[in-house]
Amino acid sequence: PRVATPRLLHQRPSPPLCARLLTRRPLHRPPCGLEPRGEGYFLAHGGTRAFKKDAKSSVEAPVSPTTITDIKQYLRTKEIPFHDGYSCLHTPSIFVEPSARRDSFSLFVDKTTGQFLCKDTLVEGSWEDLQDCLEVMQKEEQDFLSPRVLLGYPESVEEQEDREWELREVQRIWSSSVPFSDLPEDEAQLIKTMFQITKISNATLKRFGVRLFKPTKSLVFPWFGGPDSSLKGVKLLSAQSTGTDKVIYNEATVPKCNSYYNLFGLPLVGRMDAEVVLTGHELDTLAVSQAAGLPSVALPRGFSCLPPILLPYLEQFKRVTLWLGDDIRSWEASKIYSRKLGLRRCSLVRPGESRPRPVEALDRGKNFGHIIKSSIPAAHKSIVSFKQLREDVYGELVNTEQVAGVKWGRFQELNRILKGHRKGELTVFTGPTGSGKTTFISEVALDLCMQGVNTLWGSFEINNVRLAKIMLTQFAMQRLEENLEQYDFWADKFEELALYFMTFHGQQNIKTVLDTMQHAVYLYDINHVIIDNLQFMMGQENLSVDKFAVQDHIIGAFRKFATNSSCHVTLVIHPRKEEDDRELQTASIFGSAKASQEADNVLILQEKKLVTCPGRRSLQVTKNRFDGDVGIFPLDFHKSSLTFAAPIKGRHKLRKLAGKPEDDEEEAGEKEVKEVKKEKAAKATKTPRSVKKGNETTPQTPQFPCVISFG
Numbered sequence: 248p249r250v251a252t253p254r255l256l257h258q259r260p261s262p263p264l265c266a267r268l269l270t271r272r273p274l275h276r277p278p279c280g281l282e283p284r285g286e287g288y289f290l291a292h293g294g295t296r297a298f299k300k301d302a303k304s305s306v307e308a309p310v311s312p313t314t315i316t317d318i319k320q321y322l323r324t325k326e327i328p329f330h331d332g333y334s335c336l337h338t339p340s341i342f343v344e345p346s347a348r349r350d351s352f353s354l355f356v357d358k359t360t361g362q363f364l365c366k367d368t369l370v371e372g373s374w375e376d377l378q379d380c381l382e383v384m385q386k387e388e389q390d391f392l393s394p395r396v397l398l399g400y401p402e403s404v405e406e407q408e409d410r411e412w413e414l415r416e417v418q419r420i421w422s423s424s425v426p427f428s429d430l431p432e433d434e435a436q437l438i439k440t441m442f443q444i445t446k447i448s449n450a451t452l453k454r455f456g457v458r459l460f461k462p463t464k465s466l467v468f469p470w471f472g473g474p475d476s477s478l479k480g481v482k483l484l485s486a487q488s489t490g491t492d493k494v495i496y497n498e499a500t501v502p503k504c505n506s507y508y509n510l511f512g513l514p515l516v517g518r519m520d521a522e523v524v525l526t527g528h529e530l531d532t533l534a535v536s537q538a539a540g541l542p543s544v545a546l547p548r549g550f551s552c553l554p555p556i557l558l559p560y561l562e563q564f565k566r567v568t569l570w571l572g573d574d575i576r577s578w579e580a581s582k583i584y585s586r587k588l589g590l591r592r593c594s595l596v597r598p599g600e601s602r603p604r605p606v607e608a609l610d611r612g613k614n615f616g617h618i619i620k621s622s623i624p625a626a627h628k629s630i631v632s633f634k635q636l637r638e639d640v641y642g643e644l645v646n647t648e649q650v651a652g653v654k655w656g657r658f659q660e661l662n663r664i665l666k667g668h669r670k671g672e673l674t675v676f677t678g679p680t681g682s683g684k685t686t687f688i689s690e691v692a693l694d695l696c697m698q699g700v701n702t703l704w705g706s707f708e709i710n711n712v713r714l715a716k717i718m719l720t721q722f723a724m725q726r727l728e729e730n731l732e733q734y735d736f737w738a739d740k741f742e743e744l745a746l747y748f749m750t751f752h753g754q755q756n757i758k759t760v761l762d763t764m765q766h767a768v769y770l771y772d773i774n775h776v777i778i779d780n781l782q783f784m785m786g787q788e789n790l791s792v793d794k795f796a797v798q799d800h801i802i803g804a805f806r807k808f809a810t811n812s813s814c815h816v817t818l819v820i821h822p823r824k825e826e827d828d829r830e831l832q833t834a835s836i837f838g839s840a841k842a843s844q845e846a847d848n849v850l851i852l853q854e855k856k857l858v859t860c861p862g863r864r865s866l867q868v869t870k871n872r873f874d875g876d877v878g879i880f881p882l883d884f885h886k887s888s889l890t891f892a893a894p895i896k897g898r899h900k901l902r903k904l905a906g907k908p909e910d911d912e913e914e915a916g917e918k919e920v921k922e923v924k925k926e927k928a929a930k931a932t933k934t935p936r937s938v939k940k941g942n943e944t945t946p947q948t949p950q951f952p953c954v955i956s957f958g
């Protein structure tokens with residue numbers, strides 16, 4: 248029979264399970280930072296916690312930036328007792344009758360956002376929602392609010408159907424999958440060999456409830472959760488041989504990955520356990536549990552994010568060891584997550600030859616006790632000696648490719664000049680008015696997002712629908728207007744990208760924008776923010792002041808944000824002056840030398856109107872702090888897919904600039920006429936572009952972040 252393939256599993260959106268609190272005064276504030284899920288709706292996340300399909304990717308400014316001091320002060324005035332935890336404050340749940348409270352402090356308030364979650368009832372909401380609840384309780388002189396006062400948010404027929412479909416799908420997969428102990432020994436061994444987990448025992452697989460879904464030979468990892476520990480979802484992992492000794496693993500989840508909030512392994516954690524090893528994969532958690540005998544849980548989407556809604560489940564641990572993988576990206580993620588989890592209880596396993604990822608360490612017979620013991624405390628001192636830096640420096644020397652950052656799949660020339668996209672950098676991007684800046688930077692950012700770089704867009708000039716339309720066209724690489732029957736297919740794939748949009752439009756205050764960015768970094772582990780464009784933060788009132796001083800100040804603020812948040816910021820800036828006959832230069836953008844110093848990378852979209860090729864642009868890198876290489880390369884624009892590509896091979900070669908950029912471009916222009924005839928002939932035989940990832944070259948279909956490849 249046709250079975251649940253990853254594609255099939257993702258065809259249906261998961262519905263929101265929302266509930267509304269009936270209060271005397273209407274709740275009017277939307278949950279902090281997210282597009283309103285209706286007015287004042289609470290989410291009772293019974294497992295399939297999901298946001299509205301059309302709203303999940305929007306990020307608003309935090310309602311009123313809440314500080315931990317404000318939260319504590321408020322709770323004190325309401326005489327609510329609380330414990331000061333690592334990431335959350337713990338209070339008695341107001342949704343459970345006092346006599347029935349199993350755990351006296353089961354309501355968790357996130358110290359950064361004020362979001363709350365009651366672990367007993369799974370009611371969650373914003374800080375403002377919680378305040379409203381407390382006010383109602385006080386007014387009505389009640390000592391708790393029954394979850395029964397929460398009214399189900401009326402689901403549309405479609406949403407209801409989706410939810411039912413999903414529940415059936417979870418049950419169907421689970422009931423037709425087989426425990427390993429029920430498999431004939433040789434079959435079990437064959438499967439283990441396929442997944443390179445021959446050292447994981449049947450007993451371990453049984454303890455964690457891992458099964459085999461025979462029709463697709465997929466491992467099934469269950470998600471048990473909620474007060475009744477019921478089955479909330481499943482993750483399927485399938486293995487595919489590449490012909491060499493490498494295996495590619497594909498993952499699919501029900502509900503789909505952006506509403507799959509499972510810390511795999513959590514049901515096995517005892518109430519008194521004080522130590523946990525946090526891993527980036529279910530198989531790693533099995534390995535840690537078996538080899539180290541320690542509680543271990545796995546993040547639901549690998550090391551790509553640690554959703555704050557999971558933090559309450561990690562509050563009980565006095566020590567958290569983060570062992571997220573074996574490369575620089577997982578190492579960087581572990582440093583960032585330790586800030587969310589509370590630095591003083593976290594220690595990090597530094598990837599290295601003697602410290603591979605857990606499942607590989609098990610395979611190679613490594614000493615887990617030793618690896619975990621030698622993990623590095625996350626709390627760092629501000630003054631360090633070379634002795635402490637020694638391993639970091641060594642790591643950078645042996646992993647030069649990874650240190651250079653994430654590579655573009657569609658822009659090999661950018662890889663050659665910039666080497667990659669790195670965290671914590673500031674890129675300034677400019678070009679003449681209407682030259683295609685937004686269109687180009689949209690594709691550049693989309694490319695990275697498809698490689699797993701969590702992305703936040705601040706598009707102040709064009710609205711999010713138009714921007715998303717451009718990106719979707721670039722993603723599908725075709726004019727979807729003419730292929731509407733393919734819309735759902737591409738939209739479903741596109742929805743899986745970790746791509747978020749700020750809901751701002753028009754002039755904005757820089758502080759509000761920075762607060763929102765900070766908020767999104769915390770909520771969604773954003774790695775790349777694009778601001779299009781800086782002019783929308785200049786403000787009208789500043790016109791009397793020196794415009795370039797204001798611009799410098801704003802660039803400085805984004806620089807600081809990029810460094811402090813380990814997040815790459817790309818800033819689109821209109822040029823200062825434009826003269827038809829001259830190319831732009833770094834000096835065309837900045838008000839002062841100070842500002843040009845702040846940027847790590849400066850990119851210029853050069854537009855030279857050539858009779859033979861009017862759409863031709865060039866991208867010039869005039870600054871590259873990472874390794875100093877600068878250069879320029881031509882770009883052809885494909886109007887139907889809104890994408891850019893290097894002209895056909897052999898026409899223009901990448902030139903590193905030793906001297907004036909103008910000279911090179913001039914040269915390119917002269918060649919234009921001679922080569923246009925060749926191009927026409929070549930166009931007829933042009934082959935589709937490939938997306939290169941790792942060592943394999945895959946066809947035009949892009950890679951999606953939910954498909955995690957390792958091995």
Ligand SMILES: Nc1ncnc2c1ncn2[C@@H]1O[C@H](COP(=O)(O)OP(=O)(O)OP(=O)(O)O)[C@@H](O)[C@H]1O
Nearest residue numbers: 679680681682683684685686687861862863864884
């Ligand atoms: N290389 C190109 N050749 C021709 N048209 C292009 C090219 N790149 C983009 N366009 C088209 O030009 C229009 C303007 O593009 P876009 O909004 O990206 O420019 P921009 O530089 O961001 O504009 P602005 O200066 O107003 O911010 C769009 O319709 C886009 O599809």
